Amino acid sequence: MTRVAVIGCGPSGMFFLHALALRRKRLEEDGDTAAIAGLPDVTCFERLASPGGLWRSDRNTANNVGEEKKEDETSQADSNKMYEGLWTNAPKEAIEFFDYTYDEHFGRAMPVYMPRQLILEYMMTRCTRNNPSLFHNVKFNTTVKSVIFDEDLGQFVIQTVNADGSSTESFFDKCIWAAGENGIPTIPKDTSWVLSMGGFKGVVVHSSKSGSNFDELVCGKKVLLIGDSYSAEDLTLQAIKLGVKNVDIISRSGEGICVQTGSWPNGCVRIYEEYELTSVTNDGRGVIVTSDTEGEAILNDIDTVICCTGYSPNTNMLDPSLVPASNWPCFEENNFEEYEMLKDWKMPKNSMSEVLGDIPLGKISQPGYVRHDIYRGQLMKNPNMMYFLERTDTPLLDMDIQAWLLLAYITGDLSLPSKDEMKKFNLLTLLEGYKNPSVRYDSEENYGEHWYSFAKKHEDHWSNDLSDERAKQLGRDHGDFNFRLLARDMQDVKYPTQIGTFSKLNEKGRSFVNLGVGSDNARTCLNKDSPDASWRTFRDEKNPSKYCSIMTGTRAAPLKCRWLDLNGCSVDEIVDAVKPSESYARSPLNSAIEANVLKSTILGPVTKSYDASVDNPCDFIHSNDN
Numbered sequence: 001m002t003r004v005a006v007i008g009c010g011p012s013g014m015f016f017l018h019a020l021a022l023r024r025k026r027l028e029e030d031g032d033t034a035a036i037a038g039l040p041d042v043t044c045f046e047r048l049a050s051p052g053g054l055w056r057s058d059r060n061t062a063n064n065v066g067e068e069k070k071e072d073e074t075s076q077a078d079s080n081k082m083y084e085g086l087w088t089n090a091p092k093e094a095i096e097f098f099d100y101t102y103d104e105h106f107g108r109a110m111p112v113y114m115p116r117q118l119i120l121e122y123m124m125t126r127c128t129r130n131n132p133s134l135f136h137n138v139k140f141n142t143t144v145k146s147v148i149f150d151e152d153l154g155q156f157v158i159q160t161v162n163a164d165g166s167s168t169e170s171f172f173d174k175c176i177w178a179a180g181e182n183g184i185p186t187i188p189k190d191t192s193w194v195l196s197m198g199g200f201k202g203v204v205v206h207s208s209k210s211g212s213n214f215d216e217l218v219c220g221k222k223v224l225l226i227g228d229s230y231s232a233e234d235l236t237l238q239a240i241k242l243g244v245k246n247v248d249i250i251s252r253s254g255e256g257i258c259v260q261t262g263s264w265p266n267g268c269v270r271i272y273e274e275y276e277l278t279s280v281t282n283d284g285r286g287v288i289v290t291s292d293t294e295g296e297a298i299l300n301d302i303d304t305v306i307c308c309t310g311y312s313p314n315t316n317m318l319d320p321s322l323v324p325a326s327n328w329p330c331f332e333e334n335n336f337e338e339y340e341m342l343k344d345w346k347m348p349k350n351s352m353s354e355v356l357g358d359i360p361l362g363k364i365s366q367p368g369y370v371r372h373d374i375y376r377g378q379l380m381k382n383p384n385m386m387y388f389l390e391r392t393d394t395p396l397l398d399m400d401i402q403a404w405l406l407l408a409y410i411t412g413d414l415s416l417p418s419k420d421e422m423k424k425f426n427l428l429t430l431l432e433g434y435k436n437p438s439v440r441y442d443s444e445e446n447y448g449e450h451w452y453s454f455a456k457k458h459e460d461h462w463s464n465d466l467s468d469e470r471a472k473q474l475g476r477d478h479g480d481f482n483f484r485l486l487a488r489d490m491q492d493v494k495y496p497t498q499i500g501t502f503s504k505l506n507e508k509g510r511s512f513v514n515l516g517v518g519s520d521n522a523r524t525c526l527n528k529d530s531p532d533a534s535w536r537t538f539r540d541e542k543n544p545s546k547y548c549s550i551m552t553g554t555r556a557a558p559l560k561c562r563w564l565d566l567n568g569c570s571v572d573e574i575v576d577a578v579k580p581s582e583s584y585a586r587s588p589l590n591s592a593i594e595a596n597v598l599k600s601t602i603l604g605p606v607t608k609s610y611d612a613s614v615d616n617p618c619d620f621i622h623s624n625d626n
Contacts, residue, residue, distance in 0.1 A: 017127070021130075091515045146159040185209065195287075250289055351470060370433070560573070
């Protein structure tokens with residue numbers, strides 16, 4: 001029996017255990033004792049007291065304002081939880097699972113965007129409702145201190161420390177890193193240096209540590225957010241809800257989600273595009289931000305600085321030989337250059353070709369969707385070391401599919417190709433992505449520099465106008481590639497929901513893409529001159545029913561009131577009790593899904609399933625009416 005260690009019981013670890021449980025249940029129902037005997041023996045290690053990982057929130061572990069806390073393993077575990085009150089930034093329909101729908105869980109139509117805690121409860125129930133003991137054998141309150149691969153034994157040697165301080169040494173045939181790429185909060189050294197050496201007198205925290213005392217950090221305060229990511233977007237909206245005086249956002253790239261937002265409630269948000277923090281002023285109470293083109297701006301009387309500057313993956317427990325050589329999450333040297341195919345590659349004609357021309361390939365930063373030394377989650381130099389990776393903009397669905405994929409390789413349903421074949425697979429995946437202008441822009445230096453330069457010189461070009469249909473199509477094409485990546489894996493592992501192939505998405509796949517486009521439109525179409533600009537956010541959808549479940553066809557419900565006026569995060573506090581069948585159209589596929597989906601929840605031959613090629617009956621409305 002193959003012994004497998006799983007490091008982490010956040011969504012990735014949870015989904016792997018769930019995929020294994022589904023497979024076991026199906027084999028038991030079929031009486032396939034030989035296949036059951038071939039299932040792996042899995043041990044999951046989690047340093048926290050319960051599953052959920054970053055999705056957990058704990059009111060009792062947040063630091064007091066201004067309090068310093070040592071960054072040891074325990075404090076890091078406590079701080080790496082989602083801040084209180086977090087809501088999703090993407091439509092919930094993109095993270096609904098085939099074997100447990102929102103209708104089943106909530107019993108009513110739900111809003112497009114939902115609180116963190118409700119999504120976590122949904123994921124947890126999905127994993128345990130048919131297997132209440134799923135987490136009983138997880139080793140909680142256990143920290144993995146070291147992982148090495150013993151070449152002589154052909155096994156992993158894993159050292160762990162238990163809650164009582166005792167140490168344990170265990171041996172495994174395979175090791176899955178499921179600790180999440182948001183493992184260690186990071187603040188750029190230049191930012192820390194400017195604030196500390198300049199004697200800034202306000203409070204400085206990473207977004208992950210704002211915790212349950214967030215109201216103390218922002219209520220009636222002047223707040224500076226460094227970074228323009230989704231966490232900055234959500235914290236800005238939470239701050240406005242809690243009565244912040246004003247929020248300044250520094251966007252170094254000028255391209256983040258905050259920059260794309262057309263309007264913010266109360267008119268109290270200023271965004272400094274392509275600025276950097278350069279010094280502290282006003283006797284430690286203000287800061288100076290600088291732009292190469294606009295010069296300096298002085299921001300006075302700043303009370304709180306929140307660094308929305310991301311994370312790095314925590315691979316500290318792994319021996320260096322087991323960590324990807326790509327200097328995760330990006331690398332300086334172009335490790336794809338060794339392939340002859342790159343020398344003669346030319347980008348196919350596309351909507352940007354006329355203005356950019358043929359740009360030769362330059363240095364390639366590590367694209368998120370493919371790693372040069374990892375093949376479908378397996379470290380190429382030692383495929384027994386496996387990784388869950390955030391490859392797309394729908395990480396939860398992605399993780400569930402990857403759980404099936406890794407399990408397929410562990411059980412032998414999928415065979416590992418030769419190293420040369422792995423390299424070719426990765427290269428072809430890279431180049432397929434580079435057919436798309438926005439995908440290539442994200443990670444290829446030459447193309448990115450040319451496009452950036454063009455955009456600065458031609459600010460009136462349609463590609464700079466996110467409301468232009470051609471710009472929307474660029475985003476749609478980007479999404480299409482992301483979901484074709486998932487479709488390939490779903491097809492290979494016989495995932496119960498099929499969204500097409502790597503070549504072409506079916507209607508379900510296109511519906512997934514449209515969800516993302518609709519969410520982007522909800523931001524860009526916000527108008528500061530609109531009569532409702534003082535309160536409307538992208539979560540206040542004017543027509544939520546245009547979003548509908550790809551699994552059931554149930555259309556989204558409106559929020560109970562304006563998002564800013566919501567006082568809680570429970571189901572009853574955010575939405576009225578209207579059953580899906582009473583007011584919201586449902587898919588005629590529903591009965592087929594309910595009848596067959598549980599018979600399809602196992603890798604291997606599928607005897608019967610619903611027809612995944614049938615069009616999704618919920619037509620997504622592309623309009624500016626959000």
